[in-house]
Amino acid sequence: MMKLSTSLSSLLAILSLGSVTVLGQSTNLNDVAKSAGKLYFGTETDAGTPEMSDSQFVALASNSAMFGQITPGNSFKWDSTEPSQGQFSFTLADELAAFAEKEWSNSSRYERLLRHHFLHRIFNNVYILGHNCVWYNQLPSWVSSGGFDSATLTQILQDHVTTVVSHFTGQIQLGCSQRTFQRRWNAAFIRLPDTLGQSYIDIALQAARAADPNAKLYINDYNIEGSGAKASAMLSLVQDLKSRNIPLDGIGLQGHFIVGELPSDLQSTLEAFTALGVEVAYTEVDIRMTLPETDALLEQQQKDYQTVVAACMAVENCVGVTTWASWIPTTFSGQGDALPWDENFQTKPAYDGIVAALG
Template structure:
């Protein structure tokens, strides 16, 4: 059976390295009446994308996505930062078969095609669940045989459609109550607990190469629920039922990462199955603060470290990478800010925590950001200038701009930035209130200076 990390080489090549360094571009100046301009690409040394860091450690770093949003900045980050995608809702039963025998694969196909175009794997989610089933199914009156046939047909149809295209499936989702008893559901009531073994067997028959998982929440630490899952997996293995892994959803609350997380991963791994953190987010009570964001970063780092430490932990998937695409505010009143990027696609400290746990640094890639230097007014011995920092397909959480004056100019005053000059070199950094530059946004700061004889355009470095 192939690795859980990458699709089969016969179908798609191993993801190529996406490590990119942003080189300093030459700034060009254009003299005009009363205005001097200089602009160029950011010179900040970018860290490797998360996907490159993860692949270097043999891990998955994934995100749940919404297919219709895979364009613009959202698509750029989803494709550039992650080596695995999970459809948030596109492969659930109510989406793919809203009426009996009538299928809609549009969004699911879109996500798979995007992943293939970006050398990513796909994690199928989910085949058997107590929730998000179509009304025709939940409202029907079925005998055990009829229900079994419906389930087998659904699993076979969906898994066969994507045979060879998906690395893994969350075959059974959330089968347990908090006390470790089986959840009362359409499947448990109609087929008993053996619906789990049947579902796994049918999925394996439809695609023998896909990794098959049981996925649940509140099973991250050692507790009654995770022990029930452990006992189930052990039993399935002993019976020869195809089971390749367990998914720990990890919808966590700020400051409450289970202390037994790594121990729990290790005990499942000892059964001979893989473990994946499948739906990680860490919610906080709003509003967010610097202290809360720092705690969130520590929590993300703790989860990542636990996975990195265990060879059979396949990787970590965040349940949406940006707060604008998070389910938390709609479900948990007063809570949010649960993902590694804010709603403007600016990376939070949590992003840096993920990167450092994977062996990188906390400096996020800057993408395509530019700085434009202009002089709008000159007089006998002085001038007024400004620098505008703009981002497209990228974002900054802080910035610093520097340049060298070649004709003896001196800065005398600045606003909306903290500026200092040492010799010919000027360095300006963001104020406390304008460090964030979202994708599609800009920040401008101004200054007064002196000159004598000439006032040539300097080459500016953003970094």
């Protein structure tokens, strides 16, 4: 989710296992993260995607010592869950949940989790994070082009959030967060802010809380990882929501970075949010480089991954880090190699940077 805008998004996971070696990787990130006091180290994938037919990827993604959380890339988004008005489908979302239940069912030791977190289902202490309820870029056309008035759109939003959250209540702790600030509103993509104004945030969060009072609700956004106008606007939004008792439990900072271009104030930005009484997490981390890769770029990427994870480690209420696995087999606009694994799912120097920060 690299676009700026409005959405209802995602977060969280955990598991404990003995040391497991997958593809020659003997240091398991989730185990190390938990030992260091965090809730999880996670990854993203989804049902029906090419990587899920790749045995190497499945071995990596299903190693619960490596990943204690999994974020679905698309199967929880509005165009998947309600492609036609009032007609809901959870085929892909349920398929991913079944994958988690199957692949992580042989965990050797379990922990009883005493906390409930935003948008997760626990399978042997592994979270699935429902990502996301609403996002401007993958709305079905009946929403984006419906021309609904305020009252009708309010009811549509309430019905959608309530149905999605209720489907997973008691299974996935499914909450909704929305990416709120954008450089420009694009009516071709999203009608919610055009029609409802900022009240759509209240409507969505309140509907999610009513559908599942135990869910933790996050706002998830990008370009808020360092100080600036957008981060300031998000801080103001958090303050406003809290002052009016609108339910909000956390902020997800996506973490789509470029090698050598990290904000210099990652930790203090996390602390600014937690000071307002919310949790934080890095939810979609990738650090891309302009291709082809070089030894110098790989070295810098290692330092950058270490810096990002270290920022979370330094903040008590930063609960975890999730990497965005869709970058593994692909590049984007001449950029790529954004993850700690290469196209053959072997670790890169960035992996060592993560381990160093977690340790």
